[in-house]
Amino acid sequence: MVVHSAHATNAQLLNETDRQRLVRLCGKLSGSYDAAEDLAQETLLEAWRHLEKLEDPQGYWQWLTAIARNVCLRWDRQQGQESARQRQTAAWDELAWDEEEQLADGADFELELEREELVILLDRAMALLPPETRTVLVDKYIEEFPQSEIAERLRLSEGAVEARLHRGKLMLRKLLSTDLRQEAESLGILLPEEPYWHATRIWCTFCGTNHLLAYIDRTTGQMHYRCSGECIPTGTIMGGNILGPHGDLKSLKAILTRELLALHEHYEQASIAGGKHCSQCGCAMPLKRCTEQELGYACGIAMLCPICGEADGASLWHLALDTSAAQRFWRRHPRMLALPNSELEHEGRPVVLGGFASLDGTARLDVLIDANTYRVLHTGGEQ
Numbered sequence: 469m470v471v472h473s474a475h476a477t478n479a480q481l482l483n484e485t486d487r488q489r490l491v492r493l494c495g496k497l498s499g500s501y502d503a504a505e506d507l508a509q510e511t512l513l514e515a516w517r518h519l520e521k522l523e524d525p526q527g528y529w530q531w532l533t534a535i536a537r538n539v540c541l542r543w544d545r546q547q548g549q550e551s552a553r554q555r556q557t558a559a560w561d562e563l564a565w566d567e568e569e570q571l572a573d574g575a576d577f578e579l580e581l582e583r584e585e586l587v588i589l590l591d592r593a594m595a596l597l598p599p600e601t602r603t604v605l606v607d608k609y610i611e612e613f614p615q616s617e618i619a620e621r622l623r624l625s626e627g628a629v630e631a632r633l634h635r636g637k638l639m640l641r642k643l644l645s646t647d648l649r650q651e652a653e654s655l656g657i658l659l660p661e662e663p664y665w666h667a668t669r670i671w672c673t674f675c676g677t678n679h680l681l682a683y684i685d686r687t688t689g690q691m692h693y694r695c696s697g698e699c700i701p702t703g704t705i706m707g708g709n710i711l712g713p714h715g716d717l718k719s720l721k722a723i724l725t726r727e728l729l730a731l732h733e734h735y736e737q738a739s740i741a742g743g744k745h746c747s748q749c750g751c752a753m754p755l756k757r758c759t760e761q762e763l764g765y766a767c768g769i770a771m772l773c774p775i776c777g778e779a780d781g782a783s784l785w786h787l788a789l790d791t792s793a794a795q796r797f798w799r800r801h802p803r804m805l806a807l808p809n810s811e812l813e814h815e816g817r818p819v820v821l822g823g824f825a826s827l828d829g830t831a832r833l834d835v836l837i838d839a840n841t842y843r844v845l846h847t848g849g850e851q
Contacts, residue, residue, distance in 0.1 A: 486529075487512075490536065497540035502600060506624065507543055509631035511536045546623050592651060593643050601636040608633055663687075667696065668720045673789060673798065675699035676805045676827045682720050693724060700766075706731075708780070725795050732790035732844075735782060738771065739843045744780070746773035753780065757842055767809065767820075769842050784809055784842065788822050788835040793847035797833040801826035811839060819845065 490511065495504035514535050522531055594602055607618045615633075619626045663685035670680040670693075678697030683690070692707040706728065738744045743754040753771040760767050763783060770781035785806045788794055798804060801824075809822040818839035825832045836846040 490532065493533065494536055494540055497537060498543055502598065503543065505635055506628040506631045507536070507539055510625050510628045511539045513625070513627040514539065592648055593640060596643060596647060597636070597639060601632065601639060604629060604632045605636045605640070663690075668693075670721050670724065671803045672697070672699060672705065673804055673824065674705070674785065674806045676803050680705060682724075684720070684723065691723070691727060706786070725799075728790045729792060729795060731782070732787075732792070735769065735787060735790065736843065738780075739769070739841055743771055746776060746778045748776045748778050749773065751775045753778070767842075784820055784822055784837055787837060787842065787844060788824070791835065791844055791847055794824060794833060794835065797824060797831070801831055803827040807832075814845075823847075823849070 487508070491504045491508040494507035494511065495501040498504065498507055511532065515532055518535075522528060597605070604618060604622070607613045607621070608615070613621075615626055615629055618624075619629045622629065624632075663683060665681050665683045668680050668682050670682075672678045672680055672695040675695060675697060678695050678699065680693045681696050683692045685691075690708075693705045694707075695705060706724070738755050741755075743752060745751065746753050751773050753773050755769055755771050758768055758770045758781070763770065763781070766783035766785055768781060768783035768786065770779065772779050782790070789798075789806075804824045804826050807823045807825055809820050811818065811820055813819065814821075814836060820837045820839050820842075821834060822837065823832065823834040832849050833847060834849040835844060836848075837843065838845050
């Protein structure tokens with residue numbers, strides 16, 4: 469057994485073997501293997517909070533066992549007549565316990581899937597999830613209740629709710645690669661194994677009437693999104709080599725979001741440095757501001773390698789879309805339109821005012837861009 473100082477985190481209090489031993493103990497003490505993981509987590513939380521009371525590190529397991537008994541007795545009293553609730557199947561127990569270390573610590577599930585995709589996935593998965601898990605996932609991701617309120621409603625500690633959410637997300641992630649894989653691929657929630665152009669559920673931000681098509685090849689690092697209605701001359705919303713670290717992101721929308729945020733940093737750095745270096749030959753690629761005629765459809769920036777011809781650039785609309793404010797706005801308003809750019813003066817300097825509006829016109833995001841450098845200065849009006 470591994471015992472750490474009072475500064476240790478919950479995860480460090482036990483090694484994996486002893487943690488599973490604690491889960492089994494809580495299952496026996498409570499008579500509910502459904503609640504065992506939650507009770508073990510709550511036990512660890514209480515132990516961590518009162519670690520300074522442990523006088524003899526060698527007696528750590530006995531001390532932890534006493535805490536587990538108190539936690540399980542308290543839980544038993546809270547359950548009353550509900551203590552005989554239906555148990556999860558052995559398969560779900562195995563998933564929650566034995567595969568936790570393997571599946572955890574990837575990209576955050578809330579970032580892997582957009583809220584709308586989580587709602588769809590939960591709807592499809594309801595019959596495959598244990599009742600207790602369904603309840604906490606629906607409260608968190610569909611009803612969007614605060615975690616403290618969920619804990620109060622279910623008569624659990626916040627630590628126990630956190631543990632139940634964690635286990636539920638592992639179950640959903642498992643379902644994505646098993647029972648719901650084919651359906652998730654057809655909905656654009658899960659990236660297909662083989663790269664090809666396929667329809668997504670993502671609305672084009674420029675026309676708001678067509679969905680995007682996507683092509684992602686993780687082997688070559690190529691990523692392309694284009695409007696199915698080709699509302700702009702090139703048709704391409706975004707294309708090129710993947711910049712951001714996507715870990716095990718599976719959702720096409722989540723990958724697009726992470727990539728656009730990475731592009732924001734990329735173009736900000738290029739703007740400050742006055743360009744970048746070619747990824748092929750290392751030659752300097754100076755940044756140039758381009759007119760609508762030069763880019764073919766909108767004003768923006770461009771960087772071209774004079775040796776091998778590598779090109780990189782973005783329109784002002786693209787620069788606005790790459791901001792974190794625009795990504796938040798897009799998440800709240802999946803169908804939005806890019807607003808026309810207009811030139812004006814702000815605080816004594818020439819700027820370009822652009823942004824986005826929800827398709828129903830109830831919300832708007834303004835983005836101010838410096839007319840001389842094409843760097844984003846300010847975002848506002850977000851709703």
